[in-house]
Amino acid sequence: MFRTLLESYVGKIDVFFENLPWDEETMGQSMRYSLIGGGKRIRPVLALAAAQAVGGKAEQVLPAACALELIHTYSLIHDDLPAMDNDDYRRGRLANHKVFGEGKAILAGDGLLTYAFELLASPLPVPSERQLRVLKEVAQAAGPEGMVRGQVLDLEAEGKTLSLEEIEQIHRLKTGAMLIVSARLGGILGGGTEEQIRALTRYAQSLGLAFQIKDDILDLEGDSETLGKPAQSDLKQEKSTYPSLLGLAGAKEQLAVKVQEAHEALSIFSKPVDFLHSLADYIADRKH
Amino acid sequence: MFRTLLESYVGKIDVFFENLPWDEETMGQSMRYSLIGGGKRIRPVLALAAAQAVGGKAEQVLPAACALELIHTYSLIHDDLPAMDNDDYRRGRLANHKVFGEGKAILAGDGLLTYAFELLASPLPVPSERQLRVLKEVAQAAGPEGMVRGQVLDLEAEGKTLSLEEIEQIHRLKTGAMLIVSARLGGILGGGTEEQIRALTRYAQSLGLAFQIKDDILDLEGDSETLGKPAQSDLKQEKSTYPSLLGLAGAKEQLAVKVQEAHEALSIFSKPVDFLHSLADYIADRKH
Numbered sequence: 001m002f003r004t005l006l007e008s009y010v011g012k013i014d015v016f017f018e019n020l021p022w023d024e025e026t027m028g029q030s031m032r033y034s035l036i037g038g039g040k041r042i043r044p045v046l047a048l049a050a051a052q053a054v055g056g057k058a059e060q061v062l063p064a065a066c067a068l069e070l071i072h073t074y075s076l077i078h079d080d081l082p083a084m085d086n087d088d089y090r091r092g093r094l095a096n097h098k099v100f101g102e103g104k105a106i107l108a109g110d111g112l113l114t115y116a117f118e119l120l121a122s123p124l125p126v127p128s129e130r131q132l133r134v135l136k137e138v139a140q141a142a143g144p145e146g147m148v149r150g151q152v153l154d155l156e157a158e159g160k161t162l163s164l165e166e167i168e169q170i171h172r173l174k175t176g177a178m179l180i181v182s183a184r185l186g187g188i189l190g191g192g193t194e195e196q197i198r199a200l201t202r203y204a205q206s207l208g209l210a211f212q213i214k215d216d217i218l219d220l221e222g223d224s225e226t227l228g229k230p231a232q233s234d235l236k237q238e239k240s241t242y243p244s245l246l247g248l249a250g251a252k253e254q255l256a257v258k259v260q261e262a263h264e265a266l267s268i269f270s271k272p273v274d275f276l277h278s279l280a281d282y283i284a285d286r287k288h
Numbered sequence: 289m290f291r292t293l294l295e296s297y298v299g300k301i302d303v304f305f306e307n308l309p310w311d312e313e314t315m316g317q318s319m320r321y322s323l324i325g326g327g328k329r330i331r332p333v334l335a336l337a338a339a340q341a342v343g344g345k346a347e348q349v350l351p352a353a354c355a356l357e358l359i360h361t362y363s364l365i366h367d368d369l370p371a372m373d374n375d376d377y378r379r380g381r382l383a384n385h386k387v388f389g390e391g392k393a394i395l396a397g398d399g400l401l402t403y404a405f406e407l408l409a410s411p412l413p414v415p416s417e418r419q420l421r422v423l424k425e426v427a428q429a430a431g432p433e434g435m436v437r438g439q440v441l442d443l444e445a446e447g448k449t450l451s452l453e454e455i456e457q458i459h460r461l462k463t464g465a466m467l468i469v470s471a472r473l474g475g476i477l478g479g480g481t482e483e484q485i486r487a488l489t490r491y492a493q494s495l496g497l498a499f500q501i502k503d504d505i506l507d508l509e510g511d512s513e514t515l516g517k518p519a520q521s522d523l524k525q526e527k528s529t530y531p532s533l534l535g536l537a538g539a540k541e542q543l544a545v546k547v548q549e550a551h552e553a554l555s556i557f558s559k560p561v562d563f564l565h566s567l568a569d570y571i572a573d574r575k576h
Contacts, residue, residue, distance in 0.1 A: 114401065121424035
């Protein structure tokens with residue numbers, strides 16, 4: 001049931017991406033290269049599921065939900081650049097700049113980010129006030145007080161030993177803010193009550209930390225082929241991670257705590273939100 | 289009169305920038321470095337003047353107008369990077385990446401672009417529908433079918449001889465689209481009629497080309513100190529320019545034609561729009 005619904009969400013998202021009206025020659029090729037063919041689509045899936053949890057329709061929020069994946073993809077392209085993390089591979093394929101060159105990779109990221117806001121501002125069957133609220137929240141989550149700030153802190157942290165608080169701050173900014181706003185986007189555009197939107201926020205907060213802890217564990221335990229990127233890269237780059245600070249057993253324990261918190265946050269929903277429950281388990285159990 | 293009004297607009301814009309609530313440590317420093325202390329502020333000035341031309345108030349559109357300058361600044365930071373135009377100086381000072389390093393310069397650009405959309409989505413005393421219309425138009429003008437596409441074409445054009453049509457296409461995308469949307473932003477948010485918005489569009493279209501022709505002429509005739517950047521850089525980079533294609537006299541003639549067209553586009557306004565007329569002359573007569 002969860003798998004079927006997940007595949008149906010991902011199917012809708014991928015069809016939307018394939019139909020984006022980007023030219024083939026100039027920008028479209030490099031933007032498509034990084035956007036299509038890979039990725040778990042967690043952010044748009046979370047947005048679609050959150051919209052349905054509050055009684056909205058997936059179709060109603062699909063373009064806005066997909067905009068979140070464009071923002072995520074732009075951040076990966078810029079993050080992989082030599083001046084940043086200097087990663088040659090992403091999702092099992094060459095990084096964007098290894099295929100198109102650094103200049104065009106920077107521009108592909110810029111293009112994806114800007115187009116995301118075009119999607120968020122395009123007419124949707126919801127009141128304009130809700131759309132503006134979501135636009136502002138997404139910009140805040142992605143911007144210099146959110147994801148971009150997380151990237152800067154991450155850049156500054158390389159080679160340093162961080163405390164658990166510092167690590168959590170980076171994750172909160174770098175991945176947490178966008179996951180939270182994904183759930184909120186679905187809740188707000190879907191017409192949820194403020195109580196429902198708050199519950200979705202708490203849910204996504206725990207989900208985001210669970211996601212990151214699992215990422216750190218996979219980097220340590222996984223093999224490069226399954227991961228689609230080099231394993232043990234955190235060790236090589238001397239990054240502070242949950243396992244490096246809490247030990248592997250401690251990290252796994254924290255993961256279970258966060259998943260439990262995610263489940264509890266959903267208790268206010270009177271109708272079943274099975275998908276969101278399963279999504280939390282899925283994130284903790286995934287192999288890549 | 290024109291100078292006084294221009295200084296008053298620029299003053300409002302600069303005060304707005306100085307009061308942006310950016311942290312000093314992480315991102316704020318590098319974003320401020322490129323945003324503050326330099327620049328003609330043409331885009332927000334155009335937006336404020338357009339709003340007043342249709343009977344709106346400057347205060348009403350100030351944050352949205354300032355967002356245009358953030359987008360312009362982000363594009364300069366990314367454009368100056370080694371992987372792009374590789375310029376060490378901008379506005380008479382070291383380029384952002386020469387001060388903060390490439391990684392942080394990319395992120396400063398990303399932060400400015402994202403924050404621009406936060407400003408555009410923040411509550412303004414205008415109907416939400418108008419704001420969404422402007423948001424979408426700005427994203428289109430800045431995005432992969434607008435400014436970013438122009439940057440890609442510009443990157444691909446280096447070392448090639450272009451036709452006048454190809455040059456004009458690059459300018460239309462790289463600078464024209466944002467200048468047009470600046471005027472439209474003022475017209476739309478200020479509550480202009482569709483006829484007024486169309487006239488502002490034609491005005492900004494001619495103004496944009498005049499601006500670019502003048503830029504090419506200045507690059508050839510100006511000295512580095514007055515320009516705040518190396519003169520004759522187009523020649524060195526073998527860029528096709530208006531003077532290289534039309535000759536210097538031909539380029540100056542085209543400049544006069546475009547300024548005349550800008551004046552004519554304003555004829556539909558029944559109340560005086562002296563500032564916009566003077567702005568067209570100012571752009572043609574400027575020394576840097």
